[in-house]
Structures are given as structure tokens and as C-alpha cells.
Amino acid sequence: MLSRKTGESLLINDFQVTVGWIRFNKVQLVVSGVGDMLPVKQMLYMNEKIKVTTEIEIVVVNIRDEKVRVGITAPPGTAIQRL
Numbered sequence: 001m002l003s004r005k006t007g008e009s010l011l012i013n014d015f016q017v018t019v020g021w022i023r024f025n026k027v028q029l030v031v032s033g034v035g036d037m038l039p040v041k042q043m044l045y046m047n048e049k050i051k052v053t054t055e056i057e058i059v060v061v062n063i064r065d066e067k068v069r070v071g072i073t074a075p076p077g078t079a080i081q082r083l
Contacts, residue, residue: 003067009083015052019068027068
């Protein structure tokens with residue numbers, strides 16, 4: 001699990017996941033990738049998931065004040081970096 005604030009990002013393989021905004025009990029995650037992929041904006045509540053690829057999934061574990069805690073399900077060897 002990782003905590004992120006508004007504007008902070010994660011790099012998962014070739015995909016960047018950025019916290020667009022956090023409001024009360026919901027958060028906007030923006031997923032952008034390589035090439036011609038347009039950014040995908042998804043509004044999520046606690047315990048909701050977003051599939052980045054068929055093998056990579058992000059779940060909103062907790063939303064508190066100005067931070068969101070996310071859990072990542074990915075195959076072994078997946079590169080995950082905080083930006």
C-alpha cells in the first residue's frame with residue numbers, strides 16, 4: 001500500500017497514475033500511458049478498483065484528509081515507483 005496526495009503520482013511499468021483530486025469520500029485517479037494513449041480519469045470511492053491492464057489493478061483502501069491510500073495488485077517483477 002502507498003499513500004499519495006493530490007498531484008502526486010506512481011509509475012507502474014509504463015503507466016503513470018496521478019491523484020487528480022481528493023474530496024471527502026472520493027478520489028480522482030488519472031492513468032496515462034505510453035504512445036497515443038489518452039489519459040483516463042476515474043472517480044473512485046473507498047474499496048473501488050481500477051484496472052490499469054489485465055494484470056495490474058489499483059484499489060482505494062483509505063481516503064483521509066488530503067491523502068489517499070492505494071493498494072496495488074500486480075505480477076511479480078512489476079516496477080512500481082513513487083514520483
